[in-house]
Amino acid sequence: MNQSAADHDIAGRADLLALLRRFYAAAFADRRIGPFFTEIAGTDLEAHLPRIADFWERALFRSADYTGNAFAPHAALNTARAMTAEDFGRWVQLWRATIDGLHQGPRAEQAKAHGERIALALHARLAGRDASMQGGDGGGFIPLAALELRTVA
Template sequence: MALPDITSRTDLERALRLFYRAAFADPLIGPHFTEVARLDLEAHLPRITDFWESALLRTASYRGNALAPHAALHAAAPLTAAHFGRWVQLWRATLDGRHAGPVTERAKAQSQRIAVAMLRRLGDGGTGGGTGGFVPLSAVRLASGSAVG
C-alpha cells in the first residue's frame, strides 16, 4: 500500500510530533532542545506547524523570523553542520516512514535548504571554523543517513 502525501495541517502536526520525539531523544541534537532551549513542545508546536504549513501547503499562517531563535540558541551552544545534518536526517526519516509524494519530497528538500541557510546565516557557517558557509561532508553524510567517520 502506498504511503499518503502530506495534504493537511494535521498531517504536518503528526509528523512534527514524531520528529520531535526522535529529536529530543537523539544524543547529538537532543540536548539542544531539552537542556539549552528547554523547548516546550506544546507551546512551540503550533508555531512550527504554521511554518511548515506555509512552506508546503502555501498558506500564510507563519509570520515570524525562523532565524532569531536559532541564532539565540547558537549563541548559547554553537550549532554545527553535524547538528543541522542530524536534524535533516531525522526529519527525512520521519517523513519516509509516514508519507510519500510531491509535497513530502518538497518537505525533505526544504529541510536541506533550511539547514544550509541557517548554517550560512549563523555567521561562520555554524562550524566554528570560519568556513564562510561551507557545509562539511559530515553534514551531507548525516543528512543522507550515512555514518560519519
C-alpha cells in the same frame, strides 16, 4: 491488504501535526541535537507545535499565517552552544527519516528539500557565509538522505 506507513502524501495540517510530533520525539531523544531542544532551549512542544505547524503549512500549502522570525531562536541557541555542520546534518537526517516513514509524494519531497535548504541557510548564516559544511571530524554535512538511519542501543 496491508499498506505501508508511507502510503500517502502530506495532505494538510493534521498530517503536519502528526509528522512534527514524531520528528520532535526523535529530535528530543537524540544524543547529538536533543540537548538543543531539551537543555538549552527548554522547548515546550505543546506550546511550540502550533507555531511550527503554521511555518510548515505556509511553506507547503501557502495556507497559514506564519510571520515569525525563524532565525532569531536559532541564533540564540547558537550563542549558548555553537551549532555545527554535524548538528544540522543530524537534524536533516531525522527530518528526512521521519517524513519517509510517514509519507511519500510531491509534498513529502518538497518538505524534505525545504528542510535541507533551511538547514544549509541557517548554518551559513550562523557560521558565516564562507563556512564550510565540513565538520571537525571530517564528516561534515553530507547527503544524509543516502544514509540509513540506525537506532543506537
